[in-house]
Amino acid sequence: MISSIYLIIKCNLFMFNMTVFREYILSTMAGIIFVSMMAIFIFGESEPGITVIKYLGVLLWFIASIFGIVPILEFKMKGGVKKGDSYVRTTKLVDTGIYSIVRHPQYLSWPLLFISLMLMNQTHLMILLGLIGSLLSYYDTRNVDEKMVSKFGEQYISYMERVPKMNFIIGIYRRIKGR
Numbered sequence: 001m002i003s004s005i006y007l008i009i010k011c012n013l014f015m016f017n018m019t020v021f022r023e024y025i026l027s028t029m030a031g032i033i034f035v036s037m038m039a040i041f042i043f044g045e046s047e048p049g050i051t052v053i054k055y056l057g058v059l060l061w062f063i064a065s066i067f068g069i070v071p072i073l074e075f076k077m078k079g080g081v082k083k084g085d086s087y088v089r090t091t092k093l094v095d096t097g098i099y100s101i102v103r104h105p106q107y108l109s110w111p112l113l114f115i116s117l118m119l120m121n122q123t124h125l126m127i128l129l130g131l132i133g134s135l136l137s138y139y140d141t142r143n144v145d146e147k148m149v150s151k152f153g154e155q156y157i158s159y160m161e162r163v164p165k166m167n168f169i170i171g172i173y174r175r176i177k178g179r
Helices: 002-043 051-078 105-121 124-152 154-162 168-177
Strands: none
Touching (some): 002 105, 051 105
16 A cells, blocks of 8 residues: 555655756757857857958847846736745736837747857857757746746736737837737
């Protein structure tokens, strides 16, 4: 009897770990690719490349930083996060500020960072890694939308209809038009 209970507990822990593993596998892989790209960018040989494109990469890095940092502040101020909790522990749907432009600004920052590194380094390996990392981070947002629908329900579904997932150009256009 005790061994059966132990086996059930062990299987449940394994299934929990597999669920957590599946939930974070795409972002983990994208993170590993990002660290690899940074190492190549810092320590690797860089092709001479086109200078204007390298500067465009620097500009894109700056834009990515905005999409990566501003959501932390907005969640802490508007998300109903309890004092001392992580900024991701929101209790309210935040759909203003940067979240009125895109639903997943921090996820958007990843492909922008990948593309900026591709532009700044301009090697075949960086382009390949950047494309793979961008796709992984984009597909990872599917899981987030599902979780948010289960957390916020109809309110989030309405938000999904108003605000694009990651297309900040359409988001800015809609915001300017007042939609």
